[in-house]
Amino acid sequence: MEVTAYKTNMEFFVDMQRCIGCRACEMACAECETNGQESMIHVNYVERAVTIQTTVQVCMHCDDPVCAQVCPADAITKDEFGVVHSANTARCIGCSNCVMACPFGVPIKEEKYDMMMKCNMCYDRTSAGKKPMCATVCPSQALFYGTRQEISRMRPNSTPVNTFLFGKQEVTTKVNIMMPKGSTHLKIH
């Protein structure tokens, strides 16, 4: 087994309300050569006609990753830290099953490579004990990578939530989103 310096006490926290849409995370992500200088993080407008609110989407690293479940080529795997890795370049056949299966819309098929690419939580950085690039550049700390103690001290009125309800389907993830204090899950529909 490979030896890494991955810090298991560190977690990813996303606070959508703090996102100011500056796209610093996208720029930072796209500087990375590991993803072919494509951004693996995506900033979206919620309802552009009526609000300037933006949201930011990283891979949520599901406990039971449906992208990997539907992959016919066995290209997506999850490691012992719970990081769901991007498609194995030697195996991905560009079928886009994962693109359609992901409830968060994270995997994107890059047509020019005929391959799916998605966030792997900056594995080359996190496995060396560093923070993901997007979390280090976010000026409003909508993206935060650190310990649970740190986030509870910084956001006393919020609770990290990692349970999502899609109808009857419950999805639990490694990445947390910040919700009003006392929340236990996010019901999508």
Next chain:
Amino acid sequence: MSDQANEPHWKRDFPIQRTEATKVSRRDFARFLCLVSGGLATGSAYVAVKANFFPQEEVKGEHFVCKAAGVPLGGTRSFVIEGSSIPYILIHLEDGSWRAYEQKCTHLSCAVYYKPGSGQIVCPCHEGFFDAMTGEVLAGPPPRPLPALEVVMRGEDVYVRAGSEGLANNETHV
């Protein structure tokens, strides 16, 4: 994931978890070891039994190969004896003599060929060399000389028959 019993086999064979994919249990390893060593033992037994109790059929009688004019000096012709699947090679050496050998290298049964002008039969697979005059091994991995047939000239016709054990320097003119 859901309970193990309802999981299809392929999910266990292609796990999503990397640790599961790389892990080999002691039992699986023992099974694999048994399968491989059992296969080797069975294969060796088969080869031994076949070699000892079912020897290769000897070539009986004389067989016509071709007209002598059909093979120039330094030329070769491959042929098969009727009722057998073993490929043979007929060589017209530069000194005018004729030789016939099995075209299967005694190392791993690759097809050998005569290198014109060199007096050597070459196996390209592992660089094995045989003397074209006698079939003896000159170099490389082959363990035994090439099995030879005796070449019989009947006027303009080239015939072969079973050679005297291991020696190829028989060329009879009738």
